[in-house]
Amino acid sequence: MIVAIILLLVAVGSVLFHIYSPWWWTPIATNWRYIDDTINITFWITGAVFFAVIAFMAYCVFRFHHKEGRQAHYNPENKKLEWWLSIGTAVGVGAMLAPGLFVWHQFVTVPANAAEIEVMGQQWQWSFRLPGKDGRMGTTDVRHVSAENPMGLNRDDPHGQDDVVIESGEMHLPVGKPVKVLLRSVDVLHDFYVPEFRAKMDMVPGMVTYFWMTPIRTGTFDVLCAELCGAAHAQMRAKVIVEEEAEYQAWLEQQKTFAELSGRSAVTRATYRSGGK
Amino acid sequence: MSAIVLFMAVIAVIVGWWLSQQRLTAKPWLEEGSIDDFPGTGAMTVPAAKLGLGVFLAVATSLFALFISAYSMRMDMVDWRALPVPALLWFNTGVLVLSSVAMQWAYVSVQRNNMDGVIVGICAGGASAIIFLIGQLLAWRQLSAAGYFVASNPANSFFYMITAVHGLHLMGGLAALGRTTAKVWRGAEMPQLRLSVELCVIYWHFLLLVWLVVLGLLTGWTDDFVNICRRLLS
């Protein structure tokens, strides 16, 4: 009896905890509300199954626990019941999978008008890069990385000269415009993680990964690293500030380009070489 | 990962086929009392050692299939520079084939109760396997003398690693063959010997097969083969 009650309390308690939990996802800041919706669908379906199974179990314990003279019912199987349960499960699984795949399709389909920005992770800090006036980002290579050129931009690439390089650990984004976030690392795996954005992706040295999103509200958001990257993993922080277009442009004006940062001589050399070709 | 997935599919087919013989749809609660009523559903009558070897070969194949998977995935990266295949490898391959032939000879002899043939077969098989191993070491030395070190390119790394793993397997086989030889030495009777020789022979053929696949991979034939298959399919 007492066992059955405790089992039932576990089920009821879990549901109540879910309803009254003060820990819930952060208010969303991008277009990925569909992800939250999919999670909600999943919560409803799995929650119902969880409660049903545990409550049924508690009832069995309550109703059929050992008493003098009780004999268990002999019932090797019930094909029909098992098939119905399987089909029911398959339907439930389908109800979670279908929206999931649908949203995944959106997630991996980057809209054509998405502006590209680049985030680079290294132990243990973030740097950012925006395409300059020409709208294109220059090529990079880990082999170019040095103290003066921490993001490893190619000095000989004319597209890279006007790229805006941000190393202050504070990135700004205009609200309402889709962005494709290109992700890069120069040492180990990192993961650009802003809880409010919902989207995230690992940064893998040797390749460029990406995700896309559209910020839908202004605010300041914490950037964390979500892929273990060594001793100071937990301290790898930055901030993303989503703001209105005008403020964003004002901020952008103040940022330095790669050419400005790496000094006159480099620019001259680059111009000379690209002119030579 | 296609090599390993393919191998898993093969294993799944074998397991599935075997399970389909085991009356998995029977209702066991209705079959009270029967023993031996359904031939083939009891314990296997194959000797345990042979069955054990079969399972071990599946494990070893899984291992090599994974190496091959890793190889083919790494090969697609830009820094891959194929390795020149030393001519010595062809000689080694020939020796390993001879080794397998000799072992097969031992197997045939054991079936025919011909003790001399067994002794000749396993000695020749063992000796040529040792020559193969020495030849592999020489091939390593030739390559490193020519500047193809382990770390200078992934193709080299794979070559050294896979040949080393294959060589280690062969050395394990030699240990087993040594035990069989010791049995012959101590004057064991033919029936006691039969199983040991048979197991060694199976293992030898397996390692020859693995070597041929590895060689095909290292020389790039496998790529051509895969390409032809792809073309045929498309």
Added chain:
Amino acid sequence: MVDVPYEATVDVPPAEVPEVELYHPKSWWTQYVFSQDAKVIAIQYSLTATAIGLVALVLSWMMRLQLGFPGTFSFIDASQYLQFITMHGMIMVIYLLTALFLGGFGNYLIPLMVGARDMVFPYVNMLSYWVYLLAVIVLASTFFVPGGPTGAGWTLYPPQAILSGTPGQDWGIILMLSSLILFIIGFTMGGLNYVVTVLQARTRGMTLMRLPLTVWGIFTATIMALLAFPALFVASVMMLFDRLLGTSFFMPALVEMGQQMKYGGGSPILFQHLFWFFGHPEVYIVALPAFGIVSDLISTHARKNIFGYRMMVWAIVAIGALSFIVWAHHMYVSGMHPTFGFFFATTTLIIAIPTAIKVYNWVLTLWRGDIHLTVPMLFALGFIITFVNGGLTGLFLGNVVVDVPLSDTMFVVAHFHMVMGVAPIMVVLGAIYHWYPKVTGRMLDDWMGKFHFWVTFLGAYLIFFPMHYLGLLGVPRRYHEIGEAAFITPSVHTLNAFMSVVALIVGLAQIVFLFNLVWSYFKGRPSGGNPWRATTLEWQTPETPPGHGNWGKELPVVYRWAYDYSVPGAKEDFIPQNQPPARRALQGATP
């Protein structure tokens, strides 16, 4: 189908395969230390696994102390925290659970349950244990080498695992990889035994469909392990090459602390593929034996046949097969090609169906049963709750787009602790209470057992259920402290402190269990041969504990399946598998 009355089946025709000569120990050393008896090896495996598991338990305390009260304990810093999580995870998954289920329970139960005298290759079986012990010693030695154990996380992802930003990049990682390689070699030796014993040494009448589900679970898990562990082997060897010889299998061109490294061109994702090709089957390598054992516990203690035995068997086989094509669901945010997400999400969610069937059949076995709330039964009930909980959260993480926000958060930590930490441990503990009488001839103390169960079950649930919600909030995993962030409210710290306190209590409750094990060995109530009145063969041995060779002169002959409980018309509520049919039974059953 069974219309022929069996009257004279007691005359058993002679067997086709003659029995193999049994190895006989000659001295105390070969009887108890370098023993070739599967039962002794099983106990050696279990004790070693428990010992190293206790180390992992203490490590989890350290982690919880740090998380619950960050900054309070000066002896735990960020590097050590990472070393603790790495060793805790690796020990628990591989050196405790895998070794205990397959090396411990597998060795003890397979020969007894299939009616064999021993494993088919006793010598190799013995070697298997000693290589395992060596692997454990090498692993434990990393605590004492310069630099300490590796802090790369149990997934050991390169490049990080072998670079200097990670603690233990010298000896720690090298010894860890070596230990894994040894473990795999040792396991392969044991695994060959378990598989071949089930295939070849089953006693007369023991068809596959008469095997207890415990054997089915362990058997399938062993086959999977034999095929999957090579992937870890390959990954470990390649990473050792990268670390020691400077090859670039997994290492791209990179800059480490401002220093250009010699590596170039390798793919970290290649490692992840290899690792998870092993890693996902590994989840089921731990789960399937638990599934099998819990089925037998429920059936025995509810005095009822397991409901839908055939479906249970098919589900085990289906899960085993499917688990090889879902590995990349651990890599949804790894940067692999996004179209893989569609395939792997689908296969992953399909695997939920056979798993759900198993759950239904467990609870349906309880329906109209005669449920004895013994300690093993309580643990089985605890398993069902934690497994259902953890399995359902798996549906979140398996569904690719839902995984995107949740991956690498505490949600994942809570999920896998619930589903492959707490749930299998519930089964392990229940199984120990169940089979301890067979191993020692004495019962474990009931009162201590119940206390142990309630503290462990409710405590573990209180730790890991709320933890999901921290992950939902966005708290990342593998952080030694959350630090400053706008979305972290003070209540998060309160919850963390609460979980830590509960973790300490749950850990302490295990002392009661250990005391019970020792105390009952000397003072426990003598159990007799079959205290639970169970049908399976291990309870029918002539001696308890079973002697060397298990069965005395004659091997048992099996006449029925493993679940003849409460058969209508039978004198008792159980009929042992080796009891010949007296007359026609089975009035109630419809063919």
